[in-house]
Amino acid sequence: MLGVCYYPEHWSEDVWARDAQRMAEMGIRYVRIGEFAWSRIEPRRDHFEWDWLDRAMDVLARHGLKIVLGTPTATPPKWLVDEHPDILPHDEQGQVRGFGSRRHYTFSSETWWRESARIVEAVASRYGEHPALAGWQTDNEYGCHDTALSYGPEDLKAFRRWLRLRYQSPDQLNEAWGSVFWSMEICSFDEVEIPVRTVTEANPAARLDYWRFQSEQIAAYDRMQCEIIRKHSPGRWITHNFMGFVLDFDHWAVGDNLDFASWDSYPIGFVEKFPFSEEERNRWAETSHPDIAPFHHDLYRGVGRGHFWVMEQQPGPVNWAPWNPVPKPGMVRLWTWEALAHGAEVVSYFRWRQVPFAQEQMHAGLNLPEGDELSVGGHEAEQVGRELRKLGDLPASKRAPVAMVFDYQTDWTSRIQPQGKDFRYEELAFRWYEALRRLGLDVDFVRPGEVLDGYALVVVPCLSIVDEKALAALRKTNAKLLVGPRSGSRDRNFRFPENLAPGVLQELTGNRITQVSTLRPGLRENVSGAIKGGAVRWREYLQSDADVLARFAKGDPALTKKGNVYYLACWPDEVLLTSLMRNLAQEARLEFLELPEHIRIRRRGGLTFAFNYGTEAWDVPSGAELILGEKSLKPQEVAIWR
Amino acid sequence: MLGVCYYPEHWSEDVWARDAQRMAEMGIRYVRIGEFAWSRIEPRRDHFEWDWLDRAMDVLARHGLKIVLGTPTATPPKWLVDEHPDILPHDEQGQVRGFGSRRHYTFSSETWWRESARIVEAVASRYGEHPALAGWQTDNEYGCHDTALSYGPEDLKAFRRWLRLRYQSPDQLNEAWGSVFWSMEICSFDEVEIPVRTVTEANPAARLDYWRFQSEQIAAYDRMQCEIIRKHSPGRWITHNFMGFVLDFDHWAVGDNLDFASWDSYPIGFVEKFPFSEEERNRWAETSHPDIAPFHHDLYRGVGRGHFWVMEQQPGPVNWAPWNPVPKPGMVRLWTWEALAHGAEVVSYFRWRQVPFAQEQMHAGLNLPEGDELSVGGHEAEQVGRELRKLGDLPASKRAPVAMVFDYQTDWTSRIQPQGKDFRYEELAFRWYEALRRLGLDVDFVRPGEVLDGYALVVVPCLSIVDEKALAALRKTNAKLLVGPRSGSRDRNFRFPENLAPGVLQELTGNRITQVSTLRPGLRENVSGAIKGGAVRWREYLQSDADVLARFAKGDPALTKKGNVYYLACWPDEVLLTSLMRNLAQEARLEFLELPEHIRIRRRGGLTFAFNYGTEAWDVPSGAELILGEKSLKPQEVAIWR
Amino acid sequence: MLGVCYYPEHWSEDVWARDAQRMAEMGIRYVRIGEFAWSRIEPRRDHFEWDWLDRAMDVLARHGLKIVLGTPTATPPKWLVDEHPDILPHDEQGQVRGFGSRRHYTFSSETWWRESARIVEAVASRYGEHPALAGWQTDNEYGCHDTALSYGPEDLKAFRRWLRLRYQSPDQLNEAWGSVFWSMEICSFDEVEIPVRTVTEANPAARLDYWRFQSEQIAAYDRMQCEIIRKHSPGRWITHNFMGFVLDFDHWAVGDNLDFASWDSYPIGFVEKFPFSEEERNRWAETSHPDIAPFHHDLYRGVGRGHFWVMEQQPGPVNWAPWNPVPKPGMVRLWTWEALAHGAEVVSYFRWRQVPFAQEQMHAGLNLPEGDELSVGGHEAEQVGRELRKLGDLPASKRAPVAMVFDYQTDWTSRIQPQGKDFRYEELAFRWYEALRRLGLDVDFVRPGEVLDGYALVVVPCLSIVDEKALAALRKTNAKLLVGPRSGSRDRNFRFPENLAPGVLQELTGNRITQVSTLRPGLRENVSGAIKGGAVRWREYLQSDADVLARFAKGDPALTKKGNVYYLACWPDEVLLTSLMRNLAQEARLEFLELPEHIRIRRRGGLTFAFNYGTEAWDVPSGAELILGEKSLKPQEVAIWR
């Protein structure tokens, strides 16, 4: 189904009804509103103005539209900031990040929690049972604009409280962090500082705790909002719109609060955000890389325990990337279908009409900035609306044959201690995902510790800290299990495991790592054997009692196998990665298909969807019974078959 | 005529007379002094020491030299800064920019205005009628070292005052800025913050107002100095020495205060400042790019309403660029003649003698650091002195056939909201200028709104906000009028025009822009038709009822014509730009001449000047009646003919 | 002899004895301890816990190991920082550099001096006469992590005190600094500011004084520690472990306090620190560039007046460079022998065992992180131990035939006023050293002013300020003396010499420099004559009455000779530099040998050592009587012959 984001407060009241009617006509069912409207809802403290919002919701309701209401906490108004400047966040340099855009608060401020509860209570109690209300969005894009972590006085206070609970005594903290190193020992929790702005690098265990503390705060803050909403709004669901390529907090934990996950899909903007090569950026500038949106669809389907929405779908060129090209004709439709193929329940465009003022005036909408004129993207959305009506309900998404274990903490540990400047977890996971998808495989994202029943292949690009639950799940699976470099390399206190890496995975993998080499760009080690290619960035020296399937040039193990468990001792270059995934797919007896770089497929129930991101046509498999599209899948086209 | 900058306070008094005599002998007529001498004029508050300056001026006068006196406000002395630290500027991070170099004040400080008035009053009342005094320079290089904008508490106070006057009520400000977006509404002017250090980008309308506010302050501050001077110094002119490639404030507005404009010409230093390619930087490292100085000569001749000086002329290698090569022999002479060709009334070298201490000790002068020994540049200046004596008075500069409408606010809007990272107005305007000059055309710079009578071709590389006066002038001209991309794309409040871009230019151009694509380096769209080449960086999608002269690859209009008005819907690459300007010159029936990249010509009255910036000779047109130089224009040579 | 760094406080007490025994068995004689243990020695103010350290020292003593005790001042504990936050340093932005790593103090804090004296007194009086104590290390790696200079309120106070002593009156300071320029004059020392955070560059003379002030403080601080130690620890030596590629303070002056110098040799980490090309970085990534460690061995042998240790020797991959590859097998042994060849008296590995927690957990040790298992480097160290036992005492190092005059102040002057962005003294000196070593020549580093008797060739890559003593030494030498560009270009107050550069060297060199050109990358001037190649980065225009041996393309002198004195008027590219050094070696009648880029040789007494850093074997000279290694010197191998 389709949805749209709408800002009645941005438009003259006399266009609301016409807008609502046109939405309904083009097949839109859900309208998200309200998430930035605090200053209109409560222009002065305790002075609430509900009338306009009442009227806006009623107009939408009258046209049969369902409403998603956002809590307005992403934009505290100026009067509140002036009353309580302690809600403002601080950057790593200790500088206040001020009022004037959005997300200008720290999760550490007790004042902020109180004020958030107050406004959420007010909105939820007023609209919680509104007949047109389908559900809620908490806040907006947690962590966007680097706002997961803040480094100010309120943060320090909250961090000390958190540490006190976690460690009970300074001695236990000293022991856990290894504070004896460089005389960093403390005698009281009041001696702890935020681990930034030190002369050289700060203690990595302290940094990891700081990250966990902030991440836990986000989940708890979200839970606080959810609890208030649930109290006032029985029978309505709650979601949050996550961002793309933000790994600063544990999305799995926030997902626990929600009925399902949703995310904001800006496939072209994200091309400039991920560390692609310049050549890749140019190739995908006007279509997006074919795995960017799917990677997040699959991730957030996991976070949503099988359910997700795209809450904001890019409808044309946006405004916030370094360059913002117009998407190739057809791409807005393609992205919408790609989301649906991955199981999205609703795809909601951001936004109904381009706003002619303020920060996002260059961000396209389904309509041009003035009047009732559909944009290119608007016409494509309209087409999807027609196609959806014609196809009827889509079947449910099934479990994929492949699972990727995805872990936020691993991102934090490798950013805290990269050892090699270009070891980026996010990149590793994305490249493994891409390699699987190039084989036409569907992938589920699973949380460390989640039961792995039913998968033929489980891949763990890296899991730096393996807790008991995660270990149990990995031990239990019968799937072919591929474990990547650096896994199990730290214990929960960011220490070397006593038995050396991969720590608790030693028995499972049959390996013990005695040395690690990080390789500057330009250095590469050859790998040959069952798989062939090169190791770059990171390689390990193993002692192994497993079978050695591939070796580095001097004979050391590069890929090992013990029972169903494979271990890769390096960062694979593209050739090695392709070879590896093909090999694993064969070992797992998966049917696969080597796709060109611009073609992707995905199944939903009994349907198979194909997408062409490139410039050359591709023939769908013979025997496909097409229900949308043609045998020859043209550039920017979609096909669906049984 | 020639001039020189002199610092009697840097030299022992016994060399003053010899220096003055040698100046006079080499044909120097004007000597600028005093602009950094506050600590010598007023070493303690209200304790003035005039004697040394009296004597210095008398020495110069005795040798027949005319004096240009600078107000010393670019360097407030330490005692004043310690008394009133609130005069210091703040950078974008909110950090004080301290004492110890120059330009350490903010235009927002009321204290600073009072103190400036006091010292200008003191100097002007003492020397206003000195018989040798020709005129005044206010301050020194406004805006240099990023000093046009400051971001401190004094700035915030002044900004709020300025907004109060402009908007009368918070509601009107909210409406103008679109503050409803992201709950940015304010209830009182005291709630306004400086639009920096926000979590993500600040409101563009607020940023534009902040820029206008600071720019207006500069013009008002300069006017305050001018008024004091005029009161005490009847019959003397006033100028200010502008910098090159500084667009942070509206030079046209400061020009309104002045009798004529002047500028500081450092052709080689500026090669590293403009975004040239590395290849261009290497090619022009020792001569400068042949359009850098001319671009500014023409601009400041415009700002000076037909009159300008070069107040500081580079006399050899300087000290402040990342690299500071020795200019090729002949270049100091060439630059001097180039300035004169463009209508400069005086070319004044910076400085008489290289100073052997402090920050600029590696900056060449006409003399070596010690003694009376001319530098290479000094000898070349001497030669120009001889040549000028021989040629006699130069004819007056006439109106050029081509006008370029040049607008500072357009620079601010595109820096506030680039949309594509490499959309730089300054670069666009420079490249258009270069293309015209490669056709041997003379160019005038005109202010938006200025009457365009008498031009055959008017080019507007970009004019983001078109006010009524500007529109009227563009409507009225019979010249061929070329309007560039992004023109008319915003209204005065930094909003989309209601009818979409080009807003008030829709009728004139026949176009309406529905989409904009910004293209990362590596992307290029082909253009063909009456002009051929590529679009890079920026392209628009037009609905047009004008004639379409050239199209993008898929058929959309790239160049349109409606009556005398041409509209270019992209950033042209070099090939397209050359093709465009040749085409326009033909349409305007201009005589032109395709010059090699290293040759430039310019007319002054009935004389034509030619300059060779390259390594190969060039033959002057047959029939030229040479009054300086030779038929074969050698590298680094100058020719003048009738 | 061999040593090792050990941290008993990091390990359970029951492993101490086994560790000590294994050290002794592998030939280790010295153990450095204690330098980061303040929080264990004095966990609360005036509450000392000596027992553990008593026991640790006794265990080492019992196994026949000699102890080097470090004063623990590099890591003031948290309770002290909280009591006296004024000891913390400030960065150039004025931001506090906080607790949480190491070196978090400023040398300007009087509190810090008092507290340092207190803890040094405590440690020295307790252990000064411990029978196993061989000597002392003061603090740890002065200047590491950019800690030589601090920019806070304590620094300003101390700077004003220092200036008062140096200049006596504000007028003398104004005169020395040329403060009249830009009205920078002061009336009282209390008006002086730290020369940072100015609007444009600060006064270079002020900056140089600030650097000298901070450098002098470091030497004085170190002297304070030494005096306390000497009082309590008769008969024990004192050293300090200097870092590599740190030029921020005058190491010669600190050396004056010490019995000998030592340094911390991390050959691979330093590859990323020096401005090598990417190609060089890749080539030497796993072995280090063959001159990095030797350059420092020779430098610190000079600083130690003929005596030096390697206090920390890289034993495998480290953790702190952008990339940290595993060294090629054999390199730990090779580096150890290279140090010994250059005269090291002890090579002490950092560290005994890899620590499994805190910041340096990825830094290899001689043992793996847990247990008693030697690492690869540990095995190589063991091998050196065996070889040393077999070879017996090594002969003393003799005076080298070539001296390089090396000066820290020259580094500061060129960083303060680069004039060309890539004029880096450190790089110039290193490249000259490399060129000499490629000829198989041994090199001594000498301090400006040191007597130069006995050298055949003296090279001065650059000596910006030549004081009387330095001039006398250069005048007196009979050696061939090569003086490089920019020498003598400033007087002690950072002024141009009155007679222009090279100032006091004019008579000696026969040259006078009238212009300087700095050349951006891509520009190059041809040099031909007795030497051939190119000038890059920097070239001078000379008036010369010396013999001109080589000239620039237009005929100006590039290399001159007056008596025994050669002057090079440019930064030589690799070709010119090679040609120059070969020419000079011939003029000095030195025997030399053109070595491949990966081979280096070095003599110690009657022995010659050869080292292979590359991938191809090299034959040692015929007639060599080998006492270690083989005729064919394999990659990563060492040979020693008589």
Ligand SMILES: [Zn+2]
């Ligand atoms: Zn969004």
Ligand SMILES: [Zn+2]
């Ligand atoms: Zn200037």
Ligand SMILES: [Zn+2]
């Ligand atoms: Zn160290």
